[in-house]
Amino acid sequence: MNQFGMFAALRDIIRRDLLLALRRRSDVLTTVLFFILVGSLFPLGVGPEPAVLRTIAPGVLWVAALLSCLLSLGRLFTADYADGVLEQMLLIPQPLSLLVIGKVMAHWLISGLPVVLLSPLLGLQFGLTGEALGVLTLSLLLGTPTLSFIGAIGAALTLGVRGSSVLIALLVLPLFIPVLIFGAGAVSSSASGIGAGAHLSLLGAGLLLAFALAPWATATSLRIALE
């Protein structure tokens, strides 16, 4: 298998998933609206005190991003599984982990990137300013792909299992916790003047680790689900 074939396959898979998402825009909009709604529930629940909001902003926005990622994970493989396309995909000559990388990248472009792009707006509403806003966006940019990669393992493991939407949350949320800690920690530490470098480096390391290991684990889980 030459290298061009691998990249062509990756490109085709991403393009296919993006096209499918474009044809069914409500799915994308649900995720984004969910993120905004969860984010705006907190000022209503906690009260509009600016100092309090500024303190809880990193954690709240990160949890909102994490939950909106979780919401869209169920769709990662189920449609292809239901109509039998996934079984055909197992037969393509390129490695299955490549297919997984393509689907995860498409998932991130559809559900992760809009959240990253919207986060400065929500950050402003929570009273974050200047550097903290930049760090929030950067931490989400580094962290949300990791969430998609880890989530793909859970999505593949629970494929076609009864009660899978609840089960996937129980499996994946504990694995999300380190990303949440470092992501929200980056924003808090930059807001308190310590600097976000260490947290952002750890987020980057997490992304590399997830990129290296998660596609393989997801491919194994897909084979288990489909054998």
Next chain:
Amino acid sequence: MMGFARINWFRYSSPQAFYPLAGRLMPWCAAAAMLLIGVGLYLGFFVAPTDFQQGQSYRIIFVHVPAAWMSMFLYVVMAIWAGLGLGLNARPSFMMAQAIAPTGALFTFLALVTGAMWGKPTWGAWWVWDARLTSELILLFLYGGVMLLRTSIDDSRRADRASAVFALVGVVNVPIIYFSVRWWNTLHQGASVSMTAAPKMAATMLTAMLVMTLGFWMYSLAVTLARMRCVILERERQASWEANPSQQDALEVR
């Protein structure tokens, strides 16, 4: 020694051969566990000296530390059996992983509860969001995830393999728990016992802790073997030898 070498250990990788072996080993492990835990508790609660800073409340560590060690150790053992099962496609390995999970979850829960009981008089709070406590809590969730995933998949082959993959993914958490007190400068104190340095505690305390750990280890073995027998009975109910497992025990003794 020669006789030892002549035993074909791979024979016991068949559930049929393992069932009576587990039955014979289990009472010994259970007896050793009762003895060791009894001695350990006596040493810890009555012989070990009172701590000059924490008073009597420190004595909870004789349960807490061994339970925390076992919670991590059992997760790694479970992941190794799960990995062996995936690699060798061996059903008994998956059964072993299945049999270990509830005991591991029990020790994780015990470590968290005893930690809370110790934290109240020492730190003034039942729970703090410290790195080690949080990562131990994640471990409890991971054990729960492994067990839940297994029970929600009906096909036992897929259930085995899916929960094995999840167990292996979750194993990244174990080094995080272990090194959390060193990586983050947290409220939870650092290790008092290590392989490389002289222990920072009285010899009787150390002995009591090690005896308790051995006792918990024997308890885990006994319970895992008992559960393993149940798992074998449940899964092999179609097999012919299973029609009368008690006869199988009798055969083995003879």
